[in-house]
Amino acid sequence: MPASDPAARCRQLAVDYDTAAGAVHALRDVDAAFDRGRLSVVAGPSGSGKSSLLRVLAGLQRPRAGAVELDGTDLTRLRSGRLRRLRRRAMGIVLHDPADNLLEYLRAGEQITLAACLRGVGAGEAPALLDAVGLTDRVGSYPDELSGGEQQRVAFAAAAIGRPALLLADEPTAELDADAGADLVETMRRLVDGGATLVVASHDDAVIAAGDHLVRLRDGRVVAA
Amino acid sequence: MSQGADVTRVDVLGLLFPLLFLVAAVAVAMRLLAAALGPLRTASRTWPTALYLAIRRVARYRVAVIGLVAAAAIAAGVLGYAVTLNRSLDATLDAKAKTFIGSDTAVRLSPDQRIPPELSARATEVAVYQRAWVDAGRREDVIVHGIDPSTFERAAFWDSSFSDASLDELLDRLAAPPRDGRVPAVVVGADLPTTAEVGIIAAGTRRFTIDRVADAQAFPGMKRGNPTLYVAASALDDLDLPRPVTEAWIRGDRGDSLAALAAAGTEFREGRRVDEVVDQASFLTVSWTFGFMQSLGIAAGVLVLGGIAVYLDARRRGRLLGYAFARRMGLSPRVHRRALLLELTASVVVGCWLGLGIGLGGARLAYGRIDPVPGFQPDPLLRPAVAVVVGLATTALVVAGLAAVLARRRTDRDDPVEVLRAGI
Numbered sequence: 001m002p003a004s005d006p007a008a009r010c011r012q013l014a015v016d017y018d019t020a021a022g023a024v025h026a027l028r029d030v031d032a033a034f035d036r037g038r039l040s041v042v043a044g045p046s047g048s049g050k051s052s053l054l055r056v057l058a059g060l061q062r063p064r065a066g067a068v069e070l071d072g073t074d075l076t077r078l079r080s081g082r083l084r085r086l087r088r089r090a091m092g093i094v095l096h097d098p099a100d101n102l103l104e105y106l107r108a109g110e111q112i113t114l115a116a117c118l119r120g121v122g123a124g125e126a127p128a129l130l131d132a133v134g135l136t137d138r139v140g141s142y143p144d145e146l147s148g149g150e151q152q153r154v155a156f157a158a159a160a161i162g163r164p165a166l167l168l169a170d171e172p173t174a175e176l177d178a179d180a181g182a183d184l185v186e187t188m189r190r191l192v193d194g195g196a197t198l199v200v201a202s203h204d205d206a207v208i209a210a211g212d213h214l215v216r217l218r219d220g221r222v223v224a225a
Numbered sequence: 226m227s228q229g230a231d232v233t234r235v236d237v238l239g240l241l242f243p244l245l246f247l248v249a250a251v252a253v254a255m256r257l258l259a260a261a262l263g264p265l266r267t268a269s270r271t272w273p274t275a276l277y278l279a280i281r282r283v284a285r286y287r288v289a290v291i292g293l294v295a296a297a298a299i300a301a302g303v304l305g306y307a308v309t310l311n312r313s314l315d316a317t318l319d320a321k322a323k324t325f326i327g328s329d330t331a332v333r334l335s336p337d338q339r340i341p342p343e344l345s346a347r348a349t350e351v352a353v354y355q356r357a358w359v360d361a362g363r364r365e366d367v368i369v370h371g372i373d374p375s376t377f378e379r380a381a382f383w384d385s386s387f388s389d390a391s392l393d394e395l396l397d398r399l400a401a402p403p404r405d406g407r408v409p410a411v412v413v414g415a416d417l418p419t420t421a422e423v424g425i426i427a428a429g430t431r432r433f434t435i436d437r438v439a440d441a442q443a444f445p446g447m448k449r450g451n452p453t454l455y456v457a458a459s460a461l462d463d464l465d466l467p468r469p470v471t472e473a474w475i476r477g478d479r480g481d482s483l484a485a486l487a488a489a490g491t492e493f494r495e496g497r498r499v500d501e502v503v504d505q506a507s508f509l510t511v512s513w514t515f516g517f518m519q520s521l522g523i524a525a526g527v528l529v530l531g532g533i534a535v536y537l538d539a540r541r542r543g544r545l546l547g548y549a550f551a552r553r554m555g556l557s558p559r560v561h562r563r564a565l566l567l568e569l570t571a572s573v574v575v576g577c578w579l580g581l582g583i584g585l586g587g588a589r590l591a592y593g594r595i596d597p598v599p600g601f602q603p604d605p606l607l608r609p610a611v612a613v614v615v616g617l618a619t620t621a622l623v624v625a626g627l628a629a630v631l632a633r634r635r636t637d638r639d640d641p642v643e644v645l646r647a648g649i
Contacts, residue, residue: 087554103281103546106285114554117277
């Protein structure tokens with residue numbers, strides 16, 4: 001894909017938090033583009049603004065300034081209802097804690113079915129996705145019957161169903177051991193090779209090494225892209 | 226019901242059976258509910274999202290939910306059962322007393338006294354012949370009541386359990402003129418052939434033949450142990466009978482009726498009163514027993530409310546994550562709220578309604594065994610506590626709705642953005 005037509009793009013993004021000690025500038029003048037069909041990694045130390053960037057990309061937080069475009073649509077100008085519909089249709093999100101990515105009362109297969117239902121697509125793709133994440137035999141398991149790595153893989157399968165324009169993952173390997181982390185990196189790679197556009201915030205070297213594109217943040221600014 | 230020397234006591238079996246029935250029926254219902262969750266889960270794949278989520282939540286937390294359903298069912302069942310039986314007992318006692326008396330108030334009029342015009346719309350005169358016999362192969366003592374079919378219905382107490390025929394129909398039959406000299410009669414408490422000879426003893430015996438036009442289980446003014454015949458008073462006019470005892474049966478408040486009689490200058494004597502017919506104190510044990518059961522039901526209901534609070538608190542993190550999930554996945558808060566309401570409805574409302582149904586079924590099985598005065602008619606009456614049942618069923622809906630709203634507000638207060646920030 002040409003770099004001039006990225007799946008998502010941030011322009012002059014600024015995010016502040018009000019704290020008792022005063023305003024904290026989480027992101028400052030961030031420009032970044034995330035190409036289609038690639039694994040982009042947003043890296044940086046804790047507090048560098050990785051999570052804030054992902055949250056703004058997901059439309060879960062409005063920036064103080066700047067624009068976030070998804071397929072040419074500026075998310076910062078959308079009303080909440082339209083934003084929610086866009087997020088439902090065009091985004092999949094995976095958090096760092098495996099338990100936060102799944103509803104505890106749904107089985108693995110149902111997590112994917114629900115995601116498909118909310119996205120308004122058929123669940124016919126679910127078996128292939130479960131196969132892609134290597135969990136065909138765990139389709140009937142509840143989250144608490146799965147390991148952390150397995151939970152993250154189910155979360156990726158649920159996030160990826162219906163082929164959303166953008167998959168976002170925040171530190172997806174943070175809670176996993178090395179083997180499970182390696183399995184998950186392989187899963188992410190497989191999804192991207194299958195056509196997904198994935199933006200991952202991580203400081204895990206294995207994830208960074210697997211990425212096609214690296215955006216490095218420090219103190220809320222892009223220091224390398 | 227058994228009766229000791231002084232105090233009527235509850236038949237323990239009669240009391241325990243419906244309770245055991247309630248517990249057993251709830252247990253069976255819970256098994257069926259648990260068994261139905263699997264098929265429901267399968268069937269709901271294409272159902273609306275809120276229902277899809279609610280069924281899966283219930284299935285996932287089945288032990289807690291079924292426990293809540295069972296607790297709600299038992300609380301509502303005990304309450305519905307006890308209130309219904311208490312109400313039935315009160316209605317039965319009242320009906321027995323009024324059946325014995327004939328109406329709300331019965332007074333014996335002095336000779337030549339009539340019912341004053343101001344009471345005529347709700348009163349009737351009854352001629353009572355205490356000394357009489359009927360010959361049905363052998364002579365049997367009876368009481369003969371000569372009634373006025375045209376005014377009887379406006380004053381006399383009547384319950385549909387008294388006879389297969391309606392009171393209207395019976396009165397029509399009594400009002401028919403004698404055929405071949407046979408006086409139409411309704412027979413209560415005696416097994417008579419179609420026609421029988423009756424004698425009224427008063428300075429000699431006046432004989433006439435009755436034509437049995439109907440049998441009744443009970444009839445207003447009947448006396449325990451005495452077969453009673455009801456005929457139209459006008460049908461006895463030609464028999465040259467001595468003046469009978471004349472009673473006035475009056476419907477409505479007793480105090481008002483007596484005051485009206487006194488104001489009209491009517492001479493009368495009140496022979497028996499409703500509250501004297503049955504010794505209410507004798508039934509305090511029974512009443513207290515069911516009152517205690519009502520209290521138990523209410524206490525169990527309070528425990529169920531506590532159970533709901535615990536259940537919601539235990540699910541708090543799940544709800545928060547569900548809400549966060551809603552934000553991320555685009556699941557609307559409305560769907561999330563509906564799913565919560567459906568989940569609570571499935572536990573509290575289903576439990577309550579199920580319990581009420583079983584409780585009423587148990588009461589229906591038991592009420593016949595709880596007869597405060599077995600010798601008096603009518604047999605025990607069933608009076609479902611409709612207001613309580615409807616009130617409880619509505620309360621269950623309101624509780625489920627309120628619990629869902631409160632849980633939802635608490636989730637809102639917990640600031641999902643903070644939850645998200647903790648996660649993303």
